[in-house]
Amino acid sequence: MTDRVLELLRSRPDLAELAAFPFNFDVSRAYHVEDVHLASGASLEPIAGDDTGGTYFLCADQAVLHASSEGDAVLIADSVGEALEMLVRLPEWCEGLTAELDEEGLRTQVRAGDDEAREEFAPELDAQRAALVSGLGLPDRPLVELFALTESAAGRTEPDHVLLNSPDLCAYRLHESYRQCLRDVVLGPGRETLERVRSGDLGAREEAAADPVLRSGVLRAAQFDRRDDDLSLLRCLLERENAAERSEWFQERRLAAVLVASHGQDQDVPLLRSATFGQVTDSAGAVEWARAEEARDATAESEFTWIELARRQGRTEHARVALIRLLDDTGPHADRLRELSRALERIGDHAQEARAQFNLLSLQDTALDRASEAYVLARLERGKGDLAAAGRALERARAAVGVDGTPPDNTAAQWHRRGLGRLITEQHLELTLAAVEAGDADLALSTMTHTKTLLNTIAKQSAKALSGLSTRAKWAVAGLRGPVA
Structure with a gap:
């Protein structure tokens, strides 16, 4: 520079x-x-x-x-x-x-x-x-x-x-007066398009209907700035949401249905009946349903709503910063940490995701939960490139289920016969391969030793499902020893 x-x-x-x-x-x-x-x-x-x-x-x-x-x-x-x-x-x-x-x-x-x-x-x-x-x-x-x-x-x-x-990956503080309001950032395109539609721009209407991400922004913008004249647009957006493939964006269809239903028009009942799977059957019921949905809507002001919309808009850094600051401010709250971990995974920030997962693991009370969260942490640590940390996470998983000699509590008594046994073993195999590729022979050999014990412990069907990965790991470890003199 x-x-x-x-x-x-x-x-x-x-x-x-x-x-x-x-x-x-x-x-x-x-x-x-x-x-x-x-x-x-x-x-x-x-x-x-x-x-x-x-x-x-x-x-x-x-x-x-x-x-x-x-x-x-x-x-x-x-x-x-x-x-x-x-x-x-x-x-x-x-x-x-x-x-x-x-x-x-x-x-x-x-x-x-x-x-x-x-x-x-x-x-x-x-x-x-x-x-x-x-x-x-x-x-x-x-x-x-x-x-x-x-x-x-x-x-x-x-x-x-x-x-x-x-x-520790914590963010330095920034005075509130200089912090960006993520909601305003992600609603910008939706608000601009909504105003264009309101001014009579037919092209803006079609843009909003055709683009699922913009459609989401327009719906959110309309949610916070309601006008009776928007009903025609809202019908159009609900029709598009109703016709779209069912996916993780079901929330937008529900929001569009709420906004249309709140107007209580008879002509909208067939569309609302389809969009709500029969929950709305008449115009009076539509208004009541809309009020009830809004009363229990926990996402309207959730920061995760705006973070997810930022991600969908391609504003990865906005989403990342919001998630990091949320993580910095989150105490021993398991559900929040789990939500943060999954959201960080969606934007590909494995380091911060592992931080959230590490904190989540520390809150688990039962052996089964500790093992379940530990194997996830191992996957994340490996994903961010910290193979030693991945090894430590797998050690905690083994300890939780008793592979290393510590008797587990009743919650994990049959871990080896459940899917958890296969998942823990799979992570050992993946770490073995990663360690070989990184040239860490000690980690590869020690992890493979534990893997052999696991393969002999888990259900035969699970071991068989992992046979291809197991064979690759065994050959990779064998290659570390080099040719016999």
């Missing part, structure tokens, strides 16, 4: 010294207090530090992210030059800087802060600022423009610049 201003600071010790003091951008401290990475997986380079242990990072798109040593991180500028402008002309010692201030108001606050800085630690502040601005070639733009740029950058921290602690 290169940046003109950054290269100047690295090649001009005099300018680097001014940036470090008094403006607290020290290129000699280009490291952070802990290992971190962006949730998006994009590259990140530490370029400077401040005197509180915070760090400035240069992102792949040349934007600058600041992370504090206390776990906060926010995008501050679109370039190193803009970041230095902000630090030099709107310095940290100036309090009370807000978007409500005009140019003169901002200048007044900066003058007041500068006066205190001169008295307390920077008597040569004016000369130092002038020298750094001149040496770096920083523009003299209005303060209101500079402040707006900084605020705009902060508002774009999510979803592409969310910082994670690498060991």
